[in-house]
Amino acid sequence: DTGVSQDPRHKITKRGQNVTFRCDPISEHNRLYWYRQTLGQGPEFLTYFQNEAQLEKSRLLSDRFSAERPKGSFSTLEIQRTEQGDSAMYLCASSPDSSTPGVLTFGAGSRLTVL
Amino acid sequence: AQSVTQPDIHITVSEGASLELRCNYSYGATPYLFWYVQSPGQGLQLLLKYFSGDTLVQGIKGFEAEFKRSQSSFNLRKPSVHWSDAAEYFCAVGEGAGNNRKLIWGLGTSLAVNP
Numbered sequence: 001d002t003g004v005s006q007d008p009r010h011k012i013t014k015r016g017q018n019v020t021f022r023c024d025p026i027s028e029h030n031r032l033y034w035y036r037q038t039l040g041q042g043p044e045f046l047t048y049f050q051n052e053a054q055l056e057k058s059r060l061l062s063d064r065f066s067a068e069r070p071k072g073s074f075s076t077l078e079i080q081r082t083e084q085g086d087s088a089m090y091l092c093a094s095s096p097d098s099s100t101p102g103v104l105t106f107g108a109g110s111r112l113t114v115l
Numbered sequence: 116a117q118s119v120t121q122p123d124i125h126i127t128v129s130e131g132a133s134l135e136l137r138c139n140y141s142y143g144a145t146p147y148l149f150w151y152v153q154s155p156g157q158g159l160q161l162l163l164k165y166f167s168g169d170t171l172v173q174g175i176k177g178f179e180a181e182f183k184r185s186q187s188s189f190n191l192r193k194p195s196v197h198w199s200d201a202a203e204y205f206c207a208v209g210e211g212a213g214n215n216r217k218l219i220w221g222l223g224t225s226l227a228v229n230p
Contacts, residue, residue, distance in 0.1 A: 003158075004158065033217070035218075040222065040223075041222055041223075042119075042205050042207070042220030042221050042222050042223055043159070043205075043218070043220050044220070045217040045218065045219075048217060056217065091158070091159070093158075093159075100147070100164060100166060101147060101209055101211075101216035102147050102149055102164065102207070102209035102216050102218055103149075103161060103164060104159075104161070104218070105158075106151075106158035106159040106160070107158050108156065108157055108158045109158065
């Protein structure tokens with residue numbers, strides 16, 4: 001068990017470009033979450049998967065954001081036409097069905113800088 | 116709307132001193148409450164949780180927290196701080212029902228430890 005892996009750890013892009021982040025959860029975890037964290041703030045919920053089904057999506061997630069978990073294992077978060085306001089740390093977390101809701105294992109995050 | 120308030124943005128303590136980090140929440144039902152710690156370059160790690168039962172909960176690394184419904188508080192304590200405890204501490208409440216609970220986070224408290 002190598003924990004939750006996120007790739008890339010850092011991404012610098014120019015405004016208007018598309019970026020994609022990948023999250024590999026712990027293998028037996030069927031719940032997967034994406035959060036966003038900006039400097040000086042706590043994480044904000046973005047979206048949640050139960051296996052391959054995206055069950056909830058935050059109002060914070062504009063149409064430029066899309067997340068997938070096609071086979072119920074790894075997940076991708078894509079941001080299209082990036083804006084400077086998208087600069088943040090994108091956090092992925094996972095948990096098994098059997099755990100207490102809210103008990104999450106987080107990855108180290110993917111930091112996005114939009115120039 | 117559910118919310119979490121951490122009144123102290125930054126706290127400095129001396130190594131060996133006691134620590135209390137404050138957390139107040141706003142939630143209509145019985146809350147699921149959590150403390151997570153975030154060290155530089157590492158993912159958020161769960162310190163402890165409360166969802167029912169004994170209002171004094173023990174966590175990892177010698178931390179404990181007490182749920183006080185009358186004060187809507189869930190303060191984190193440690194009797195003797197170690198230099199390695201320097202990190203960002205986040206209080207969170209689980210919003211929703213059943214197994215699908217997303218976390219609502221406070222802004223965090225940054226802890227510095229003087230030698």
